Amino acid sequence: MSPIMQFLETAGREPALSPGGYAEAVATLQITDAQRQALLECDHASLNALLDGRARMICMINAPLDDEEHEPNPDDRDGDGVPDQDQPPLPS
Amino acid sequence: MQQQGSLACVGLGMMLGAHVSPRARSHIERADVVFALVSDPLVELWLQEMRADARSLQPFYAEGKSRPETYREMVEAMLVEVRLGRSVCGVFYGHPGVFAVVPHRAIERARAEGFSAAMEPGISAEDCLYADLGIDPGSFGCQHYEASQYMFYQRRIDPSAFLVLWQVGVAGDLSFSRFTTGAEYRRLLVGVLAQDYPLDHEVIAYEAATLPITAPRMQRMPLSGIEEAELGLQTTLVIPPARAMRRNQAVLDRLAELDARAAAGIAASTVQSAERGSRCHR
Numbered sequence: 017m018s019p020i021m022q023f024l025e026t027a028g029r030e031p032a033l034s035p036g037g038y039a040e041a042v043a044t045l046q047i048t049d050a051q052r053q054a055l056l057e058c059d060h061a062s063l064n065a066l067l068d069g070r071a072r073m074i075c076m077i078n079a080p081l082d083d084e085e086h087e088p089n090p091d092d093r094d095g096d097g098v099p100d101q102d103q104p105p106l107p108s
Numbered sequence: 109m110q111q112q113g114s115l116a117c118v119g120l121g122m123m124l125g126a127h128v129s130p131r132a133r134s135h136i137e138r139a140d141v142v143f144a145l146v147s148d149p150l151v152e153l154w155l156q157e158m159r160a161d162a163r164s165l166q167p168f169y170a171e172g173k174s175r176p177e178t179y180r181e182m183v184e185a186m187l188v189e190v191r192l193g194r195s196v197c198g199v200f201y202g203h204p205g206v207f208a209v210v211p212h213r214a215i216e217r218a219r220a221e222g223f224s225a226a227m228e229p230g231i232s233a234e235d236c237l238y239a240d241l242g243i244d245p246g247s248f249g250c251q252h253y254e255a256s257q258y259m260f261y262q263r264r265i266d267p268s269a270f271l272v273l274w275q276v277g278v279a280g281d282l283s284f285s286r287f288t289t290g291a292e293y294r295r296l297l298v299g300v301l302a303q304d305y306p307l308d309h310e311v312i313a314y315e316a317a318t319l320p321i322t323a324p325r326m327q328r329m330p331l332s333g334i335e336e337a338e339l340g341l342q343t344t345l346v347i348p349p350a351r352a353m354r355r356n357q358a359v360l361d362r363l364a365e366l367d368a369r370a371a372a373g374i375a376a377s378t379v380q381s382a383e384r385g386s387r388c389h390r
Contacts, residue, residue, distance in 0.1 A: 017157045025154065027320040028125025058321040060150070069149030074169040075341050076275055077145060077200065078207040079176055079284060080257035 019045050020055070020067070113190035115218040117198040117211035119230015122316040124151045127231040132199075133158075135228060139197035141189045145182070145210070147201040147342055148318035155199060162199070165210075175284040183214045190223050203232035207254065207274050233344055234272070236316035240324045241346060243270060248349050255279035255345070259300055267304040268354065271347040276313075277339040287341065294335045305350045307332040312346040313339060 017025070023045055027033065033041060042055045054062040064070075116135045121127020128136075136142055136158055145165040146152050156162050165185070168178045189196045198204070204211035205227050218225035234252070238245065249269035255276040265271060273279070278286055280293035298307070308330045315325035329337055334345065 021154050021157045024150070024320060025125035028123055028127075031126075031320065055321065060319060060322050064149050067150065067153055069153050070166060071149075073147055073149050073152070074166060074287065075145075075147035075201060076175065076278070077179065077182075077210040078254055078275060079179065079209050080254050080260060 020047050020051055020063075023055070110224060111222045112193040113218075113223050114195045115186060115190050115198065115214060115223060115225040116196070116228060117200060117204040117215055117226075118228040119203045119205075119232070120146060120151065120155070120199050120201055121231035122147070122202055122233055122236050122318055123231075124148070124154050124319050126320060129228065129230065132228045132230060135197045136162075136199060138195070140194035142197045142199060143182075143186050144199040145201065146199065151201070151318055171287050172285050179210050179213065182210045183217060186214050187217055187221070190218055190225075191221070200230070203230045203235075205229065206232040206234060207252075233314075233316045233342075236324065237272070237314050237344060237346060240316070240326060241312060241314065243346070243348075245270065248353060255297065256281055259297055265304045267350040268352060269349055273345040273347070275341065276334070276345040277341045277343050279339075291335045294337075294339070298332060298335055301331060301347070305331055305347065309350050310348065312348075313337055314344045314346050315340070315342050 023041065027038075027041075039056060042052055045052065045055075047055075048066070051063065051066050053059075054066060116139065118132035118135045119127075119129075120132065121129075136155070142155075142159045142162040143165055144152060144155050144162045146155060152164060152166075163185075165182045168181050168185070170178075186196050186198050198211055198214060200208055200211055202208070211227060215225040215227055237243065243250070249266065250272060251265065251269055252272045252274065253263065255273040256279055258273060259280050260282075276297075278289050279297045281289050310328055311331050311334065313325060313327040313329065313334070317324045325343070327337070331347070339345070
């Protein structure tokens with residue numbers, strides 16, 4: 017594992033590092049100056065760019081409906097299989 | 109008959125290095141094939157250092173592409189390897205069973221096809237928000253809804269309990285293909301919520317920390333403020349109770365009656381026992 021990932025993993029496991037201890041630990045890492053600066057500034061975006069991480073992560077694995085077979089019928093918003101003609105309109 | 113391939117969907121937790129369980133790590137290290145869907149690019153890089161051959165599920169997403177289709181493809185990608193007789197590990201951020209249709213569906217499908225399949229829990233964003241915001245779901249109760257589902261259907265919200273809305277950044281997306289919905293959709297969401305909450309009621313935009321060097325987002329704002337707030341895919345909206353719990357006096361009265369009846373029964377049986385006892389001594 018690379019020193020920077022090893023450091024982040026250890027920091028995740030051991031939350032007791034004081035601010036001084038954190039800077040000291042970062043200073044000992046065999047990493048580039050830019051990476052060191054990003055770590056010292058807790059700069060997630062810079063660190064990600066320096067390590068060639070994805071620019072955009074999608075974090076959705078849930079759907080409002082369990083199955084596309086149950087995708088909402090515009091006329092049956094309560095999903096009871098009956099058109100909801102008598103329902104009041106949604107607030108605007 | 110049980111077939112040779114297997115599937116384990118494991119949770120990586122939210123924070124790099126902090127939340128992965130020994131069982132999840134064991135699955136990751138031992139599986140023949142590892143698929144990954146995590147919420148932070150650095151967490152993905154960390155996972156790839158654990159397993160250089162880990163296959164990200166991120167490329168399946170595309171703006172404008174139906175998410176149900178994306179999810180079907182993710183499930184199928186894992187199942188293809190299971191059917192080839194391999195032990196497959198699906199690594200998911202947070203808890204693989206919480207607001208996560210892909211792991212549930214993959215396990216269901218694998219089992220239906222005769223393969224061994226299991227889920228290993230992880231620390232979810234929900235767990236983190238309880239810790240970070242100091243919320244105990246047991247104190248007033250806690251309701252969880254996917255934000256769009258909450259909008260699409262008529263739900264009975266109890267404003268004396270917490271309400272947590274997930275995927276609020278895409279609230280109201282009927283197309284299931286966007287990565288964000290705008291202020292007009294949020295305005296509609298606010299309108300629905302305003303049936304139960306005042307517009308100045310304080311809500312919290314929450315995002316769990318994904319690195320040990322960053323802090324969680326816990327941005328407080330009035331309910332009306334969510335229209336213009338920055339709400340991403342990872343944002344969860346937490347709505348604290350807006351009114352006190354109301355006593356259900358009818359049920360309380362019935363319970364008191366039951367208690368009184370039980371107490372009277374105990375007293376009567378004590379008297380009868382005492383009388384039987386005194387007869388024996390004669």
